[in-house]
Amino acid sequence: MPPAMDASKVHDVDPGLLAGWPLPQPGAGGDKELRGHILIIGGSREMPGAIILAATAALRAGAGKLTIATGASVAQLVALAMPEARVIGLSEHDTDGFSLDALASLDPLTDRVDAVLVGPGMRDPASTAHLVHALLPRLADAGVGLVLDACAMDVLLHRPHDASESAPMRFARPVIMTPHCGEMAHLTGIDKDCIVGLPDAPALAAARDWNAVIALKGARTxxxxxxxxxxxxxxxxxIGLASSGSGDVLAGIIAGLLARGASETQAACWGVALHARAGDRLAQRLGPIGYLAREISMEVPALLAQLGNQNTFAAGAAGAAPGGVAMVP
Structure with a gap:
């Protein structure tokens, strides 16, 4: 967390905040291992593209090594689309969910990766929740960062049989969750219109109760x-960011930053900012409506380079205030 964060105020994710909160940077002689190894679990027969979008975004955000675990039915397709990745095929149910047999393939990775993203393109909330519950203690013990997106967030609703129903589920180690307002309504039981109008209180309550960093997406995230x-x-x-696949890209950016060594809060704030600024660039070049989610990731490396240069300048300028750095459009 950047210094002097006052928990009683709402902080703007603006150029000043980002300049005073630089991302971890690999050394000039560092190899891909030092940039972080990310595991992304997701995809299905009907939505293999979601995991491709998320995986591409994670690499564009600077992660150095990528492993994808997806359904055996689409693993070859994903491998062809992502030649940068190791791709593992997982056994599937008829419902498109992964069976717990997948743990045999995932277990060896839990102490070899730096971050895990679960959810993009998955379609069976119950099976996904069972898999996440099985992975949680393994990842917590290994100190691995975790991002839950899409139906993987239903881990809160599909509890283990021995869990108490009288208290909300609370993660042993903070995770990142990326709901939009409809998903937040589904998870909390609060009316969606109330969340759209007043998102602060539900987000804060969920973060406290679940021990999670909540990135509640909207025009005001x-x-x-x-x-x-x-x-x-x-x-x-x-409005161009409100399109199919955009959320998968955001989850991938956040997870890629987490793999690089950013904290959960830093990865979420920087990820949201990069995603929004990438959309702004595309809107300026292509128009406000009609650019594709797959194009968002292409803007991220240049934005990272520009913001990194500004951070260096801000750090070296004697007496410069963190909020005095101008964002390059």
Whole structure:
């Protein structure tokens, strides 16, 4: 967390905040291992593209090594689309969910990866929740960062048989969750319109109760931490980001930053900012509607380079205030 964060205020994810909160940078002589190894679990027969979008975004965000675990029925397709990745085929149910037999393939990776993203393109919430519950203690013991997206967030609703129903589920180690307002309504039982109008309180309550960093997506995205710190990112009305696959890209960017060594809160705030600014660039070049989710990731490396240069300048400028760095459009 950047210094002097006041948990009683809402903090803007703006150029000043980012300049004072630089991402971990690999050394000039570092290899791919030092840039982080990410495992992405997801995909299905009907939505193999989601995991491809997320995986591409994770690499564009700077992760050095990529492993994908997806359904055996689409593993070859995904491998051809992602030649940069090791691709593992997992056994599937008729419902498109992964069976717990998948643990035999995933277990050896839990102490060899730096971050895990679960959810893009998965279609069976119950089977996905069972798999996540089985992975949680393994990842917590290994100190591996975890991002839950899409139906993987239903781990909160599909509890183990021996779990108490009287208290909300609470993660032993903080995870990142990336719901939009409809998903947040599904997870909390709060009316969607209430969340759209007043997202701060539900995000803060969920972050506290679940021990999670919540990136609640919308035109005004709020990021809430378990300690009560709240950030906001207000876009310029870029409707082009509200398109199929955009959320998979955001989850991939956040997970890629987490694999690089960013904290959960830093990865969420930077990921939201990069995603929004990439959309703004595409809107300026192609128009506000009609650019594709697959194009968002292509803008991320240049944005990272520009923001990194600004961070270096801000750090070296004597007496420069963190908020005084201008964003390159």
């Amino acid at each position: 709020v990021i809430a931490a378990p300690d009560g710190t709240l950030w906001q990112h207000e876009g310029a009305g870029n």
